[in-house]
Amino acid sequence: MNLALRKMLHNVSALTDLAAEISSTHNFDEVARTSLHTLLGALAIPRGALARYTTRPRQLKIMAAKGLAGAVGQRIAIDRDEAERLTTRSLPIFTQAENDGLALFVERNRETLTRMRASISIPMIARGELMGLIFLSEKFTHEAYTDEDLEIIGAISRSIAVAFYNHRLMVMHKRKAIENRRLYAEMRQIYRDTVRAFGAAIDLKDAYTSGHSDRVARYAEAIAREMGLTGLELEHIGVAGYLHDIGKITVDRAIINNPRPLTDKEFGELNKHVTTGFEILSNIRRPWDEIAYMTKCHHEKVDGTGYPQGLRGDEIPIGSKIVTLADSFDAMMTDRPYRSRLSLEQTLADLRKHTNKQFDRNVVAAFCRLLLKEINGGGARQRVFIPMIGMKFDRIAITATLDSMLAELDSSTPHYRSAAS
Ligand SMILES: [Fe+2]
Numbered sequence: 277m278n279l280a281l282r283k284m285l286h287n288v289s290a291l292t293d294l295a296a297e298i299s300s301t302h303n304f305d306e307v308a309r310t311s312l313h314t315l316l317g318a319l320a321i322p323r324g325a326l327a328r329y330t331t332r333p334r335q336l337k338i339m340a341a342k343g344l345a346g347a348v349g350q351r352i353a354i355d356r357d358e359a360e361r362l363t364t365r366s367l368p369i370f371t372q373a374e375n376d377g378l379a380l381f382v383e384r385n386r387e388t389l390t391r392m393r394a395s396i397s398i399p400m401i402a403r404g405e406l407m408g409l410i411f412l413s414e415k416f417t418h419e420a421y422t423d424e425d426l427e428i429i430g431a432i433s434r435s436i437a438v439a440f441y442n443h444r445l446m447v448m449h450k451r452k453a454i455e456n457r458r459l460y461a462e463m464r465q466i467y468r469d470t471v472r473a474f475g476a477a478i479d480l481k482d483a484y485t486s487g488h489s490d491r492v493a494r495y496a497e498a499i500a501r502e503m504g505l506t507g508l509e510l511e512h513i514g515v516a517g518y519l520h521d522i523g524k525i526t527v528d529r530a531i532i533n534n535p536r537p538l539t540d541k542e543f544g545e546l547n548k549h550v551t552t553g554f555e556i557l558s559n560i561r562r563p564w565d566e567i568a569y570m571t572k573c574h575h576e577k578v579d580g581t582g583y584p585q586g587l588r589g590d591e592i593p594i595g596s597k598i599v600t601l602a603d604s605f606d607a608m609m610t611d612r613p614y615r616s617r618l619s620l621e622q623t624l625a626d627l628r629k630h631t632n633k634q635f636d637r638n639v640v641a642a643f644c645r646l647l648l649k650e651i652n653g654g655g656a657r658q659r660v661f662i663p664m665i666g667m668k669f670d671r672i673a674i675t676a677t678l679d680s681m682l683a684e685l686d687s688s689t690p691h692y693r694s695a696a697s
Contacts, residue, residue: 304443308340311436316342319425323393323413329406336409344392352385362399363406369397398429400437407440475518482532491664493517495602498660502642513595516570520599523553535613550575550584570595577634597636609665620669624677641685644678
């Protein structure tokens with residue numbers, strides 16, 4: 277095999293190794309170092325350095341070097357015009373004979389280039405952008421670079437440039453993804469704050485229900501989480517908790533705050549709040565488009581006797597069933613115009629009585645499990661009910677009631693009883 281052929285084979289195999297290295301390693305400095313060493317090895321060049329071009333600040337920074345102590349980390353000044361000139365240049369810069377617009381660049385950096393023993397400098401270009409510069413000393417043999425050498429150098433510098441380009445793209449994407457996540461979280465927080473503000477506005481209308489929407493939202497979220505719901509579904513249920521009574525904004529304050537039992541006409545007016553609420557919230561689109569319907573159904577009952585549609589069982593969205601229970605629990609546990617708050621014992625008795633009628637059995641079970649955990653201090657992520665209702669109850673008796681409710685739910689038929697039966 278003649279020398280030229282052997283040399284070519286050697287270079288081809290060096291290029292193949294380099295391509296494999298570039299695509300397999302994620303360590304960017306490692307890519308730079310390996311690329312430079314491959315290039316120097318392939319052409320028997322004793323010294324060289326590889327610099328990366330950045331625009332902020334505009335400079336070339338040495339990332340890898342061989343045979344040049346202290347070169348890594350050094351910065352080389354370059355201005356915008358020079359960078360542009362390098363971008364359109366297909367030939368290497370010969371440090372000793374530079375005269376085509378880059379003379380100033382060479383002159384200004386003469387000291388550094390001399391220290392680096394740079395005989396030629398090759399721009400690394402990818403997709404029309406300057407990625408960096410490779411500095412090479414004279415060859416071991418002190419022979420001049422041949423056209424074939426320059427072709428090899430050109431090919432290797434293009435592969436390194438592509439690796440640099442891809443790395444930059446990856447870093448940019450990562451940064452953008454982080455920024456997008458931050459903006460998205462901020463947006464969600466603004467939505468949530470707005471929703472809370474709306475909830476507080478609804479509660480203001482009713483002298484007796486200060487903080488009701490906030491509590492319903494917290495209860496509903498806790499129950500939904502206990503039922504294994506996560507992500508957007510969980511968030512929807514929390515928001516529906518805050519906004520379930522938004523339709524009351526249009527109901528006469530005198531009806532809402534009436535201490536006497538309501539007349540049929542007044543009930544009719546009050547009950548409209550679910551459809552009014554639906555109309556208001558229907559304007560909300562993705563990702564919260566399910567909230568309007570969830571809110572509309574918060575007075576439906578699993579036995580079909582609720583309003584406005586008389587839905588039964590699983591025709592009612594799970595979020596509505598959860599909000600229904602959270603809403604009723606809070607209503608019973610707080611003073612109302614027409615009665616004082618019930619005790620926890622009375623409230624649980626009511627929930628038990630209306631399970632499979634007004635309330636979904638699975639929601640009641642989740643509620644009981646959660647309350648048990650909170651009372652006995654085990655497993656609940658964060659106490660939600662106890663901070664609101666306090667601990668002024670017979671812990672042993674309530675625990676026994678909750679246990680027996682759960683046992684009953686376990687053994688009872690999962691079908692909903694109809695109102696007539
Ligand atoms: Fe309501």
